[in-house]
Amino acid sequence: MKKTILVFLALFVIFSLGSCGGKKDDNSGKIVLKNVENLSQYVIVRGENCSKEITTLVTSLRKTINEVTDASVSIKTDIYNSQYEILVGETKRQQSTDVMANLRYYDYTIKKVGNKIVVAGGSDEAVTNAIELFKNQFIDSKNKTIKIPSGDGYTYIGNYAFDKMTVDGVDFGEFKLVNNSYYKDSVEFFRDLCGTSIIEHEGDMVDGEHYFILDGSELIEHKYSIKVENGNIIIKGSAHSIHAALEYFGNVIAKNESKIVELSSGLSYEGSTGKKEIYTKEQLAAVIQKVYDDPDQIIIGEQTKGLHETAIEDSIKKFTDATGEMPGIIGIDLGCYGFDLPVTTEMQWSAYICDMVDYAAEGGIITASAHWANPSENRDPNDGAKCRGRFGFDNSLEAYEQAFTDLITEGTEYNKFFKNELESNARFFKALEENGVPIIWRPLHEANGSWFWFCTGQSGHWLDADYLIDVWHYVYDYFENECGLTNLYWCYGPNWSANVKDIRGSTMSTTYLYPGDEYCDMVGVDWYSSGNMEITQEDNYLALTDLARKPGAITEFGPGGSILAESIEDQPSLYSSMDMYDDLCELTEDGYSFVYLLTWGDKWGIPAMGRGDELMQTDLCIGQAEVKAMFDALK
Numbered sequence: 001m002k003k004t005i006l007v008f009l010a011l012f013v014i015f016s017l018g019s020c021g022g023k024k025d026d027n028s029g030k031i032v033l034k035n036v037e038n039l040s041q042y043v044i045v046r047g048e049n050c051s052k053e054i055t056t057l058v059t060s061l062r063k064t065i066n067e068v069t070d071a072s073v074s075i076k077t078d079i080y081n082s083q084y085e086i087l088v089g090e091t092k093r094q095q096s097t098d099v100m101a102n103l104r105y106y107d108y109t110i111k112k113v114g115n116k117i118v119v120a121g122g123s124d125e126a127v128t129n130a131i132e133l134f135k136n137q138f139i140d141s142k143n144k145t146i147k148i149p150s151g152d153g154y155t156y157i158g159n160y161a162f163d164k165m166t167v168d169g170v171d172f173g174e175f176k177l178v179n180n181s182y183y184k185d186s187v188e189f190f191r192d193l194c195g196t197s198i199i200e201h202e203g204d205m206v207d208g209e210h211y212f213i214l215d216g217s218e219l220i221e222h223k224y225s226i227k228v229e230n231g232n233i234i235i236k237g238s239a240h241s242i243h244a245a246l247e248y249f250g251n252v253i254a255k256n257e258s259k260i261v262e263l264s265s266g267l268s269y270e271g272s273t274g275k276k277e278i279y280t281k282e283q284l285a286a287v288i289q290k291v292y293d294d295p296d297q298i299i300i301g302e303q304t305k306g307l308h309e310t311a312i313e314d315s316i317k318k319f320t321d322a323t324g325e326m327p328g329i330i331g332i333d334l335g336c337y338g339f340d341l342p343v344t345t346e347m348q349w350s351a352y353i354c355d356m357v358d359y360a361a362e363g364g365i366i367t368a369s370a371h372w373a374n375p376s377e378n379r380d381p382n383d384g385a386k387c388r389g390r391f392g393f394d395n396s397l398e399a400y401e402q403a404f405t406d407l408i409t410e411g412t413e414y415n416k417f418f419k420n421e422l423e424s425n426a427r428f429f430k431a432l433e434e435n436g437v438p439i440i441w442r443p444l445h446e447a448n449g450s451w452f453w454f455c456t457g458q459s460g461h462w463l464d465a466d467y468l469i470d471v472w473h474y475v476y477d478y479f480e481n482e483c484g485l486t487n488l489y490w491c492y493g494p495n496w497s498a499n500v501k502d503i504r505g506s507t508m509s510t511t512y513l514y515p516g517d518e519y520c521d522m523v524g525v526d527w528y529s530s531g532n533m534e535i536t537q538e539d540n541y542l543a544l545t546d547l548a549r550k551p552g553a554i555t556e557f558g559p560g561g562s563i564l565a566e567s568i569e570d571q572p573s574l575y576s577s578m579d580m581y582d583d584l585c586e587l588t589e590d591g592y593s594f595v596y597l598l599t600w601g602d603k604w605g606i607p608a609m610g611r612g613d614e615l616m617q618t619d620l621c622i623g624q625a626e627v628k629a630m631f632d633a634l635k
Helices: 003-015 052-069 095-100 124-137 186-194 240-253 280-294 311-323 346-361 397-405 414-436 465-482 532-549 567-575 577-589 612-617 626-634
Strands: 034-035 043-046 074-078 085-088 108-113 116-121 145-149 152-158 164-167 176-178 210-215 224-231 232-235 260-263 268-272 300-305 329-333 365-369 439-441 488-492 522-530 552-559 595-601
Touching: 003 365, 052 074, 052 085, 052 116, 052 124, 052 145, 085 186, 095 567, 108 145, 108 567, 116 124, 124 152, 164 232, 232 240, 232 465, 240 268, 240 365, 280 488, 280 626, 300 311, 311 329, 311 346, 311 612, 329 346, 329 595, 346 365, 346 414, 346 552, 365 595, 397 414, 397 465, 414 439, 465 488, 522 532, 532 552, 567 626
Parallel strands: 043 074, 043 085, 085 116, 164 260, 176 210, 210 232, 300 329, 300 595, 329 365, 365 439, 439 488, 488 522, 522 552, 552 595
Antiparallel strands: 034 145, 108 116, 108 152, 224 232, 224 268
């Protein structure tokens, strides 16, 4: 109960008790207040281990009593005994113990028990309210004394959803809370619901015990459910909808006029917070084409980073704080430089998906890559990332060719490993599909290089293009045909390369691994610039867009080489967001067109480069608001 309603309560105490507990005077209907005799003999007693807040309030109470009554009341802890005492909060006195036995969190009592005045509450918050009421209403300045309600005194009872609840006959007081969600205020929720705290359970659940289970692993952002099963109450929702599920439980299921709730196994309810409206894959394709056809517009965005549940939200905020605008596109990685789906929990998945749904509902575009784990687990000793190292242990071209053959041969060890990761990717994409979110999907990115296990370059050996193209076709067939996914917009994204003649020994051309028109919807290049306009060398970007005849993008970007500062603080002076803007202007003047530019984040990102606010104020670079306007125009 807030202090703002204390005035109302004070008036309520003076004129009527209503349903608050307390005892009415049968003749007048008002509280009977009686003077406290021998006030000068009283001491205020607080618990020896009471909180700092209560200690401060007790001091304030003594000061008020002494100033108003001209008494000289002292304060003692409950290790001292006095005949006349004002017992505040939880003390060791039997009178306090008896009064507090039936008080729940927001309840409090002010009453006289023999020579003791008890000011008690079910919590520090309740005791605070009791002390304030005591000071404002029961200290009589006119007669310079204290007046206490006679008989059973005054008791305030909080407004709880229920007084008693049973589940299959078991009292709710025996239940323990299992919080498998990101909902942080679960204990407070139950305290508000019934006035008592619920014990949080850690570790494995034990047969025969009873649990209230919060399950935050729902992957459909707007759905939630409530059921009673095997004597347990299970509330399931997404990282967003779990709150609505709890509200429904408290406001509907756990409320009735009698305040006696009896639940039993078989209870089941499914609810929704309302599915958000998001652009379709067809509308995404239309916006991509529209932007690509207009060389004077480029969607600007950034890769999100982190495994924590707020990784997307935090990355977007970082970009927005640096630029004044939401990014028009964000990147996610399903592998070890992002969500690492095979090892993260569905609770984390739910948080990622919820934030992606929110972002897409506001017009933001999402692109996904995957730094898949090396199926041979032969990682680079100098780089522990799971996506690094050569594929296999025998350093020969024949061995690498066999490894990639085994990779897409059903039942081999490499295939089982790879398929496990693809399965997690597909489930994640399926959940996004069910939420209505289309994705620009960029698998096997930079595979024309030699730095990932899934690259065509393997320890000085260079595989024929067919080996990696076959992997692309395998992944495409698995997602599109076997899993039936319909929300993927396929993007072929090699690294930039001026090696247009495909001379083995360096990164192969941008067109080397092109999977075929029917296997991709757009193309792009990853470009980490050393300030030399690398994507123009030998027209390697234009060679790709000319071959594919599809929209193109700068699928990853960041400063590198001599223009990448050793410390982020120095980055803006070497290469800033406005230097990037100048490069983009030069490219567009030379006939280049891009759907989007996605910086990789961290030290390669727009916040690190600085001057992002200036960048997003230019006519060329557009963010989420302008992208949303394009989607809205298609409706």
